[in-house]
Amino acid sequence: MLKVNFENSTINEEERRVFAEQLKSAHEQLHNGTGEGADFLGWLNLRIQDDELNQIKVAANKIKEISDVLIVIGIGGSYLGARAVIDALSKNFGDKKVLFAGNNLSADYLNDLIDYIDDKRVCLNVISKSGTTIEPAISFKILREYMEKKYGEDEAKERIFVTTDKERGVLKEIANQKGYETFVVPDDIGGRYSVFTAVGLLPIAAAGIDIDKLLAGVYAAEERFASLENNPCYEYAVVRNALYKQGKKIELLVNYEPRLHYISEWWKQLYGESEGKDLKGIFPASVDYTTDLHSMGQYVQDGERHLFETVLDVQAPNRDIVLEADENAIDKLGYLNGKTMNEANHSAMQGTVIAHMNGNVPNLLLQIDKLDEENIGELLYFFEKACGISGYILGVNPFNQPGVEAYKKEMFRLLGK
Ligand code: PA5
Secondary structure, rough: OOOOEEEOOOHHHHHHOOOOHHHHHHHHHHHHHOOHHHHHHOOOOOOOHHHHHHHHHHHHHHHHHHOOOEEEEEOOOOHHHHHHHHHOOOOOOOOOEEEEEEEOOOOOHHHHHHHHHHOOEEEEEEEEEOOHHHHHHHHHHHHHHHHHHHHHHHHHHHHHHHHHHHHOHHHHHHHHOOOOOEOOOOOOOOOOOOOOOOOHHHHHOOOOOHHHHEEEEEEEEHOOOOOOOOHHHHHHHHHHHHHHHHHOOEEEEEOOOOOHHHHHHHHHHHHHHHHHHHEEEEEEEEEEHHHHHHHOHHHHHHHEEEEEEEEEOOOOOOOOEEEEOOOOOOOOHHHHHHOOOHHHHHHHHHHHHHHHHHOOEEEEEEEEEEOOOHHHHHHHHHHHHHHHHHHHHHOOOOOOOOHHHHHHHHHHHHHHO
């Protein structure tokens, strides 16, 4: 179960109480659907119906059976959740069942991917709510043509799965025309809140992860983080707003497990798109420690003091390693004798918290006991709900993203669309 510890946040009770009225109002806006963006609250009390869950599991099993590789084609909210959960719950160097495309416009990336899958059995899951986003549209065009050439139209049809709006958009039209199996992105859930819909669940299940357990974690979190009082999720929202008000404009999400890298990427989209508007918002950034202590660590310790850190602490690894002293102490690591790598990792974490606190970087701690489906479900829901509340406290609509249209307008002009 997720535990929070804000003792090192530098924000005291009194400073939190200043937000009591705003928090109450944010809670009411979210739960009564009276705030801005209320058409996009489908994630708040999500329940995936049995028939949909069954369709996802049947398709995932089929994908596992007929392919070596599933290529998920999507960008932003249409791929980051799946990638985050799959990475967090898979071995670091396991055979990669799920690969990603359509999240860039690089010709080299797509060509290299096509080379890589040449001798492999392939399925595609193209995901786009709008059905018109250019990155996945181009990758899907190329990969669809590749699949039709490799398998012929009839077999390709069995290997292509489409997740999109229930009735609108070019992708839906293509799926109808070609006869692909389709999954629905609900109208009332925006991309960055969609990981626990078919958008995330199909690739996650195809990667061999237990989606029943993942959803159990989400549903338990919905209950645990439902009330206004004693809600750790709300405490996080308040503390980060209090820090922002004191000039801490950058939040670094910190992990000490390489498997959490994409949780940070997902989190950056969630908070960046939800809060970065109307010339406001904490800039969400991330670091992978201890790796980045040897690069960004210098700035965090001594650079401009506009940062705070939120540390994800996974208390136990799946498998630890005990360090034994070398007989001749040739490596000078005798002081580690009998200790585990996890102890070393946690000493690094605790030492870093102390050093950064001394350097005026407030630290927020989010702890889970281990990386499993329930904990990841709970953690991601925690972040989603805290984000909605935090956005309302900040006074923005946390569920739109008008700013992402600007580059598209210029790009389409240059491309002569
Ligand atoms: O959060 C969002 O809405 C965006 O990041 C979208 O997920 C992203 O732009 C992809 O959009 P679409 O699913 O329509 O292709």
